[in-house]
Amino acid sequence: MSEVAERYTxxxxxxxxxxxxxxxxxxxxPTPCSEWAxxxxxxxVVETHWRMIALVDGTDPDRADLGGDLVQxxxxxxxxVTEALGDPARATKVxxxxxxxxxxxxxxxGLLCGDTLIHTWDLARATGQDERLDPGAVAACAAFLAPLDERMRSPGGFGPKITPAPDADEQTRLLNFCGRVV
Structure with a gap:
C-alpha cells in the first residue's frame, strides 16, 4: 500500500x-462551514469522492441521494476511492x-485527503465528537495547502486565515490557516 493510500485510509x-x-x-x-448543516x-464529502472516482474512470459523477442513507x-x-488507490493502473492514471x-x-x-481531513474536524466540532486529527495527515495537508494560500480563499473556498496563538499546535495552525476558529 502506498503512503498516499495509507494516509487516505x-x-x-x-x-x-x-x-x-x-x-x-x-x-x-450547524457546522463551522457557515452555509452548511x-x-x-x-x-x-460524499460527492467530492464521487467526482474523484468519475475523473479516474471517465464517467459522470454520482450524486448523493439526499433522502437515502448518507452513512452507507x-x-x-x-x-x-480505496479500491482505485489499490489498483496500480487507476492510481497512476493521469x-x-x-x-x-x-x-x-x-x-x-492533496485535494481529497485535505478536504476530507478538514471536514472531519468540522463534523466533529459540529456534533461534539473527538476533534483530534491524525498528526501525519495534518502535516501533509498543511504542506499541500500552504502554497495555495490566497487561491483557496475564493468564494466557496476557505475563509480568511486566522493568526494562531504563538504556542498553537500544528492542528490548530492548520485549522486557523483554513479559517477555522478553534
Whole structure:
C-alpha cells in the first residue's frame, strides 16, 4: 500500500468514525462551514469522492441521494476511492483536476485527503465528537495547502486565515490557516 493510500485510509477512518457517531437529531446541526448543516457537509464529502472516482474512470459523477442513507453512501464512496488507490493502473492514471493534469493518486493525496481531513474536524466540532486529527495527515495537508494560500480563499473556498496563538499546535495552525476558529 502506498503512503498516499495509507494516509487516505487513516483520514477516511476518522471521517467514518464521526459519521457513524452522529445522533439522528444532529443531521441538521450547524457546522463551522457557515452555509452548511451536518447533512450538507456529509453530502459534500460524499460527492467530492464521487467526482474523484468519475475523473479516474471517465464517467459522470454520482450524486448523493439526499433522502437515502448518507452513512452507507459515505462508505460506498470511501470504498471506491480505496479500491482505485489499490489498483496500480487507476492510481497512476493521469486525470485532469482542479490543479491541471496529475496522477489520480496525487489528486487524492492533496485535494481529497485535505478536504476530507478538514471536514472531519468540522463534523466533529459540529456534533461534539473527538476533534483530534491524525498528526501525519495534518502535516501533509498543511504542506499541500500552504502554497495555495490566497487561491483557496475564493468564494466557496476557505475563509480568511486566522493568526494562531504563538504556542498553537500544528492542528490548530492548520485549522486557523483554513479559517477555522478553534
Amino acid at each position: 487513516r483520514i477516511a477512518a476518522g471521517f467514518t468514525a464521526r459519521v457513524e457517531g452522529l445522533a439522528p437529531d444532529q443531521w441538521s446541526s 451536518v447533512r450538507d457537509l456529509v453530502v459534500h 453512501q459515505w462508505r460506498q464512496a470511501r470504498d471506491a 486525470v485532469r483536476g482542479l490543479f491541471g493534469e496529475q496522477p489520480f493518486e496525487e489528486l487524492v493525496s
